[in-house]
Amino acid sequence: MSKREDYISWNEYFMGLALLSGKRSKDPTTQVGACIIDEDKKIVGIGYNGFPLGSSDDNMPWGKQGDFLETKYPYVVHAELNAILNSIKSLKGCTVYVTHFPCNECAKAIVQSKISRVIYLSDKHKDKDSFKASKRILENAGIKIEKISFGSKKIILDFDETNL
Numbered sequence: 531m532s533k534r535e536d537y538i539s540w541n542e543y544f545m546g547l548a549l550l551s552g553k554r555s556k557d558p559t560t561q562v563g564a565c566i567i568d569e570d571k572k573i574v575g576i577g578y579n580g581f582p583l584g585s586s587d588d589n590m591p592w593g594k595q596g597d598f599l600e601t602k603y604p605y606v607v608h609a610e611l612n613a614i615l616n617s618i619k620s621l622k623g624c625t626v627y628v629t630h631f632p633c634n635e636c637a638k639a640i641v642q643s644k645i646s647r648v649i650y651l652s653d654k655h656k657d658k659d660s661f662k663a664s665k666r667i668l669e670n671a672g673i674k675i676e677k678i679s680f681g682s683k684k685i686i687l688d689f690d691e692t693n694l
């Protein structure tokens with residue numbers, strides 16, 4: 531019997547984990563996931579966007595507009611920051627897989643934690659100033675930035691045990 535040829539690549543595996551992590555997010559508009567790996571391809575941190583630990587989701591707003599204090603923006607912890615804060619070791623030389631290009635605040639945290647590569651799937655906010663600033667922060671710090679592309683490839687997770 532010869533080996534399977536249609537196994538997933540490392541990029542698909544780690545971006546898949548970032549996407550799966552984003553599925554935990556309760557943000558009704560944008561679900562972001564991040565997965566950090568070290569130079570040995572070991573997963574060292576993972577996260578998604580959500581409210582801080584102990585903040586009941588039922589007491590916090592998920593809105594986007596109106597009174598700033600009644601929107602999600604001042605309260606939500608970004609996926610990249612959660613992945614960094616959840617990390618189990620020093621992140622020097624690590625790579626972060628992110629479903630969305632990081633904002634300027636996350637870019638600063640990425641630089642400060644000494645992550646050296648950012649691989650992202652979507653840059654749908656690339657025309658916003660915060661994302662232009664983010665690109666500048668990352669580039670100025672010499673961090674490698676790569677847009678990942680899989681064409682229309684999908685990975686289907688089937689939880690039906692009879693199909694295993």
Ligand SMILES: O=c1ccn([C@H]2C[C@H](O)[C@@H](COP(=O)(O)O)O2)c(=O)[nH]1
Nearest residue numbers: 557559560562579608609632633636
């Ligand atoms: O670097 C980032 C930027 C944003 N997020 C989170 C914060 C929010 O929960 C959403 C963005 O919501 P919009 O409705 O698309 O404005 O994404 C993040 O985790 N990381």
Ligand SMILES: [Zn+2]
Nearest residue numbers: 608633635636
């Ligand atoms: Zn951010």
